Amino acid sequence: MRHSKLQQQVLVLYRQFLRAAQNKPGFIPRIRDEFRENARIKKTDVMHIEYLFRRGQRQLEQLRDANTKQLGSFSKPKGSG
């Protein structure tokens, strides 16, 4: 299965994210969803992919920072409001 250079970089980034998030609760589902969602982008749309890749690298640095402890989110309950 031949991956292009960019694909390989994305996979390496994914692995690094999962490793960095192992001890911090709440990140893993978000990471997985984000990568899964963006996997739908066409291979030819290199600008978008590279933009997301750079963004991911910056987010990885934030994640690795010792001050980041966990991630939470609010969601609107169904049927209200």
Place this chain on the structure above:
Amino acid sequence: MAARVLQQCVRSFARPSLRLCTRNVAVRATATPAVFIHRPLSFAAESPRTRLFGQSRISVGVFCRQYGDLPPLTLETIKERVMYVLKLYDKINPEKLQTSSHFMKDLGLDSLDQVEIIMAMEDEFGFEIPDAEAEKLMTPEEIVQYIADKKDVYE
């Protein structure tokens, strides 16, 4: 019986061998704790005396260290562990899983899932798999072969 075990322990200690009391570890069900050895050669002469002591601890002088270690790896155990980890993965249907099932073609996973699977294998077996080699592992059989290769398991 404990005394006989102690004797074996002493003899294997006196011999300059690396397998320290491995027989003992299997024989003793409960851990009779360490007994301290002063001088191996002189102790061999004392061994008839230890027969009398039997269960006593501090008065006898043989130190037998019991090293804890993981169970030995064989191809069978590696395969079982790999399949077990794969069955726990939520995106894989356990019924359809075989050792020869290809992650992408048979099980319908994609490369992100394959990265997660390889990471789970790294955690299970406790060693790093570099990316270049990780992306080539596409079936459970290949993973087993790779691990056996890295861990020097032959059959």
